[in-house]
Amino acid sequence: MSMPILLTVDDDPAVSRAVARDLRRRYGQDYRVVRATSGADALDALREIKLRGDAVAAILADYRMPQMDGIAFLEQAMDLFPRARRALLTAYADTDAAIQAINVVDVDHYLLKPWDPPEEKLYPVIDSLVDAWRAAGDAPVEETKVVGHRWSAKSYAVRDFLARNSVPYRWYSVDEAEGQRLLDAAGKQPEDIPVVITPDGRALVSPSGPEIAEAVGLSTQPSGDFYDLVIIGGGPAGLGAAVYGASEGLKTVLVERKATGGQAGQSSRIENYLGFPDGVSGAQLTDRARRQAQKFGAEVLTARDVTGLEVRGSARVVTFGDGSEIKAHAIVLSTGVAYRALDAAGVQELTGRGVYYGSASTEAPDCQDKPVYIVGGANSAGQAAVFFSRYAASVTLVVRGASLRSSMSHYLIEQIEAIENISVRTSTVVEKAHGDEHLESLSLHCSESGITEQVDASHLFVFIGAAPRTDWLGDAVVRDDHGFVCTGPDLLVEGRRPPGWTLDRDPLYLESSVPGVFVAGDVRAQSVKRVASAVGEGAMAVTLVHRYLEER
Structure with missing residues (x-):
């Protein structure tokens, strides 16, 4: 050759x-x-x-x-x-x-x-x-085919899972001739959608994330049952910990529930991350970090739902939803946060059918020349507005507060002000989403004027704060009233160590109430909600893991 x-x-x-x-x-x-x-x-x-x-x-x-x-x-x-x-x-x-x-x-x-x-x-x-x-590689890519309906929430979930995991796929609408031919060839009916046809010809009906992951060749099973370090959550903090853990010789496995990158991985453009003066998409940053971690020998497991954490002697045990488990000397919790649900009539029924949480960049082509609305006033909402302005006829930011300046970076505000088809509606909330098969319009209420207006809308993207994914921890570690995991000095009450603490020292800065279980990124109480700080905490957590292992 x-x-x-x-x-x-x-x-x-x-x-x-x-x-x-x-x-x-x-x-x-x-x-x-x-x-x-x-x-x-x-x-x-x-x-x-x-x-x-x-x-x-x-x-x-x-x-x-x-x-x-x-x-x-x-x-x-x-x-x-x-x-x-x-x-x-x-x-x-x-x-x-x-x-x-x-x-x-x-x-x-x-x-x-x-x-x-x-x-x-x-x-x-x-x-x-x-x-x-x-x-x-430069070999021809074997494509996965997805047959579904444009306004099916299940079809959107399949497309989103494949896109966020960088799996090449081709979309076919069930209403088109080719989509129907594929269904006929697979022996399926329109009511079976979404149908995922794998490169080897298998047809999966309404598959779950783990089923898709296994079918398209994503790694879902650990190679062993005991590791030096298990990282739970594949956002920037988890990826940072995986890179530093594996590069420093720790046998490392990263476990992700859906797709690496977390909320940052869905960002259309991150422009204030050190070393990328021209910006970088969340998908690009995630892909590079994942490849970097794997280059150093870290395992990356996708579509694995962690349901429990316990201590068995010197081992820290992680339990999966299917009942299996893996053990480790140390754990890094980096599960990040999830967008809060928008509390407005009609939103839940239309989620995945015109209403989306996060950037949902797979929807961008369908926004062409249509009115798009984005709820939220922080950087993620602003980045989405800039991204969708290249496709939509108009983009409207709906902001509860009186101004963007208290919640959004200055550089992003300047960009938004310079783009003609982006407008900002402050002191405004979404009261109701209207539509039968899909989103058609929104009722917007302005608290300053007291006026409620109904506007045409084809897409609504929601970025309204976030909640930690920590319910699965139960009482295993100490959490604050909002569910964020407390660490280090925050665990000391009047100089006393947390109940059940077994070591003759105070918890380390990123260490939870369980020795050897560390926390990094947005899931940590009092953390700075930025990509750079999350990556830094992931790296710092590995340094503290080494200190913990040296004590053993």
Whole structure:
């Protein structure tokens, strides 16, 4: 098999030669470097490569090129090699173009010219691109097929599960001819939907998350029954703990109920996370963190529901919903939080049929040229408004408070104010959701004017605070009145340690009322609800796990 290809395109011959020279110097033994001096020539080269059956690992395109700029070129290149990783070469003055490229063609990186020294500015980016390409592979993707109804809550749940777990799938409506043909071939009826047809031809009727996970090849079973560290919850805190735990030699397993990433994984764009000046989608950040953890040897289990935690001597035991269990020396609880339910008439009945909790980015194409409403005034709601403004005819933020400034980051407020089709309705709540088969309109009440207005709405996305997922813990650990897990100094009452504490020391900073059970991220009482702080707490928890293990 011939070597995979790194393709560069730049209309400046000197720059084109320079980048090709630097790439050959570092990657020439493993990759063939192909360069072009225009978008058209590069597309011709890609077509020839496609015909020969060769693989393209990464494409570097200059932004400013005549006739066809780098973004337009990458859009067409994606049709030929959708799994090739993409980077944009740009001058400092064109960083806005890089952000546009991320939104339009999902560029992995942008590189500022000049990139000297390449060891610091070029090679780390290319290393990241080729590592991601190797991890994803370039073999044809075996697609899962989903047949369902556009306004079926169960169909939406299946699509959301597959999308959040990065499982390629193709959607077919039962109302379309091809969808009906697939049902006929599977021997199923329209009332059986949703039907999931796996790459090996099995047809699953209204499958649960664990059933889908097993059918599409996601890891659901632990390889052993005893670990150094079990991490419960795969959001930023859990992924941070998995990366640091596994990289430091701990036998580590991360257990996730639905999909890694948590609420952050659903974010359309995170722009204030350190090291990503052009922003990063929650899905991209999650995918990179998961691959990083697995590279260091961490196991990642998906669609496993944890139902209990207990102490058996020196072991900490985690019980699953099916009655099975795993044991560990130490536990990190990082279960995050769930969006609170919107208390308004009609909302529950229409959930999954026009009403959604979180960003639900799989719904974006169906928002095209339609009125969209978003409830909430924090960053997650603002990020969703910016994202859906690219599709919807209008986006309206419905905010209970008098202003966004007390709950949303300044940079995000400025973005929202600059987007013409986003409006903000303050001092307003949703009183009722209307619709038969799906959401059709909303009743909005303004507390300042006392007026209730009914407005057309095709989609409603809800971001109204969050509650911790800790009911399953029962009395195993101390929680506050809201269900958040108390740790460290918060457990000391008038200098006294929590009841049942067995060690001759105070609880460590992130340690719960059970020695060896640590807490990180949003589920911890008094935590800072930010992605960066969650990742930091995940890393810090592993440091404290080491201290705990050294005491044993």
